[in-house]
Amino acid sequence: MRKGEGVGARGSAVTVESSGRTGRIKLLGEIDHSAVQQLDQAVLELLDGGSEKLEFDFADLSFFDSACISALVRAHSRAHERGGEITLVNVNPYARRILDLTGLADVFALRD
Numbered sequence: 001m002r003k004g005e006g007v008g009a010r011g012s013a014v015t016v017e018s019s020g021r022t023g024r025i026k027l028l029g030e031i032d033h034s035a036v037q038q039l040d041q042a043v044l045e046l047l048d049g050g051s052e053k054l055e056f057d058f059a060d061l062s063f064f065d066s067a068c069i070s071a072l073v074r075a076h077s078r079a080h081e082r083g084g085e086i087t088l089v090n091v092n093p094y095a096r097r098i099l100d101l102t103g104l105a106d107v108f109a110l111r112d
Contacts (some may be wrong), residue, residue, distance in 0.1 A: 023051030
């Protein structure tokens with residue numbers, strides 16, 4: 001199991017865990033343009049490390065903007081190019097509403 005953390009501005013953080021073929025990215029605080037580079041790096045690190053299934057944990061996410069949405073779309077493309085899949089877990093009603101409005105709720109697998 002590998003764990004790592006990147007802390008961004010305004011209390012945002014992206015933590016990474018991997019176990020076997022599954023990688024988990026936990027989003028903490030506010031994920032906006034100042035933290036997106038960490039998110040992109042976490043995705044590439046997990047995919048390059050052999051993870052085929054990526055889970056993005058929204059449990060401690062308080063805010064995300066269009067930069068985060070773009071990073072999620074990039075992650076989806078990168079994972080699918082390599083035959084992987086992405087699941088969004090612990091999606092709160094606020095995040096679910098954004099995903100519904102953008103049409104991304106139909107793109108990503110969602111799990112509570």
